[in-house]
Amino acid sequence: MEALPVLFHKYSPLRQDPICEHFGVCGGCKWQNLPYDQQLIYKQKQVYDNLIRIGKLEVPEISPILPSDNIQFYRNKLEFTFSNNRWLTTEEIESGQTFDRQALGFHIPEKFDKVLDIKKCWLQRDPSNAIRDEVKQVALDNRMPFFDLRNQTGFLRNLIIRTANTGEIMVIVSFFQEQEIFRNTLLNHISTKFPEVTSLMYVINQKVNDTIADQEIILFKGKDHMVEEMEGLKFKIGPKSFFQTNSEQAYNLYKITRDFAHIKKSEVVYDLYTGTGTIANFVAHQAEKVIGIEFVADAIEDARKNSLFNNITNTDFFAGDIKDLLNQDFISHHGRPDVIILDPPRAGVHQNVIDTILATLPKRIVYVSCNPATQARDLSLLKEEYMITAVQPVDMFPHTQHVENVVVMEKRRKG
Numbered sequence: 001m002e003a004l005p006v007l008f009h010k011y012s013p014l015r016q017d018p019i020c021e022h023f024g025v026c027g028g029c030k031w032q033n034l035p036y037d038q039q040l041i042y043k044q045k046q047v048y049d050n051l052i053r054i055g056k057l058e059v060p061e062i063s064p065i066l067p068s069d070n071i072q073f074y075r076n077k078l079e080f081t082f083s084n085n086r087w088l089t090t091e092e093i094e095s096g097q098t099f100d101r102q103a104l105g106f107h108i109p110e111k112f113d114k115v116l117d118i119k120k121c122w123l124q125r126d127p128s129n130a131i132r133d134e135v136k137q138v139a140l141d142n143r144m145p146f147f148d149l150r151n152q153t154g155f156l157r158n159l160i161i162r163t164a165n166t167g168e169i170m171v172i173v174s175f176f177q178e179q180e181i182f183r184n185t186l187l188n189h190i191s192t193k194f195p196e197v198t199s200l201m202y203v204i205n206q207k208v209n210d211t212i213a214d215q216e217i218i219l220f221k222g223k224d225h226m227v228e229e230m231e232g233l234k235f236k237i238g239p240k241s242f243f244q245t246n247s248e249q250a251y252n253l254y255k256i257t258r259d260f261a262h263i264k265k266s267e268v269v270y271d272l273y274t275g276t277g278t279i280a281n282f283v284a285h286q287a288e289k290v291i292g293i294e295f296v297a298d299a300i301e302d303a304r305k306n307s308l309f310n311n312i313t314n315t316d317f318f319a320g321d322i323k324d325l326l327n328q329d330f331i332s333h334h335g336r337p338d339v340i341i342l343d344p345p346r347a348g349v350h351q352n353v354i355d356t357i358l359a360t361l362p363k364r365i366v367y368v369s370c371n372p373a374t375q376a377r378d379l380s381l382l383k384e385e386y387m388i389t390a391v392q393p394v395d396m397f398p399h400t401q402h403v404e405n406v407v408v409m410e411k412r413r414k415g
Helices: 036-054 090-095 128-141 180-193 247-261 278-286 297-309 328-334 351-360 372-382
Strands: 077-083 103-107 115-117 156-163 169-175 199-204 218-222 226-230 233-237 268-272 289-294 315-319 339-342 364-369 386-394 404-411
Touching (some): 036 372, 036 386, 077 115, 077 128, 103 128, 128 156, 180 218, 226 247, 233 278, 233 297, 247 278, 247 339, 247 364, 247 386, 247 404, 268 278, 278 289, 278 297, 278 339, 289 297, 328 351, 351 372, 364 372, 372 404
Parallel strands (some): 169 199, 268 289, 289 315, 339 364
Antiparallel strands (some): 077 103, 077 156, 103 115, 156 169, 386 404
């Protein structure tokens, strides 16, 4: 059941005015009315509650959460959705007026076919807002059909904008069907209006869902990738590549992970759920060898390319389901890990992987989590053999309830 407040008797003294005109309707940045220092307090509390109060884990003093230097325009990727049936606010409905229903914006929470038209988003730096607004205007001027999400008809489907700390910009337009004249009109306009776009691509996606991971991405103009930099390392980011969406804070997160791992030159490191191998390549210079495993084959291909791109020769990457691939035969062939780095999805680590870790008993485990609740569950499964020696929360997503947390576990000395 859902409800809306009809009367506030008294506002919290902590309450502040949100900066975004879409606050309260858009599903993002739900904590904008809470001052940032207070947001950090509650994120720190979330980590404490999950690990200690609920998880009952023995934990040393939790380090103060690492704040994000930028609390606006910190994201390097946004995806906007076209809709021919935009979400009307309560005020618009009550006015009785007729409104234009074309939208380019974000989905209303838990409503797949309702899209809020975005005027300005405070999450991604310029020229993100300008590109989105220009694309919408060109589409309207040329009467290009916006997508009907419920009936699966139309032409314009999604707009993805990615930015890199090198200044490069990638734009991907997703069309529902091929209409060459419309397509060329839109893409040529983007190319002319925004010459700073270094990668301009498109995809024809006729599936029911919006994901493009299994689709052919076609290069229209520029490069087929962009580049992020960290400590002199360069990471190629393709249209399907995963990269932490807060680049500056990702660098801090990876430094914490590396420091917690205490890797020696003689040690073998396993980076499980490696994604595009960012952490694996970031720590490789400290290790004898780094093994990265990831379910998504395209991500593993990116990881290998990034090792080659940076002349890193002591990494090996493998694509497959970790719960099946990581077994004693695999470890016997590739070497027993001295350090394991875990960076799983929100669901946490599969029980099979936990069992393999307990059978292998590396010296040290560094667990990077975007969900302290499942992290606490997994840590409790390891606590008989390992003790937690450090905990460092990191704020990757200001104005949201999400918090990243890094925990290091050391093998217990028995007897």
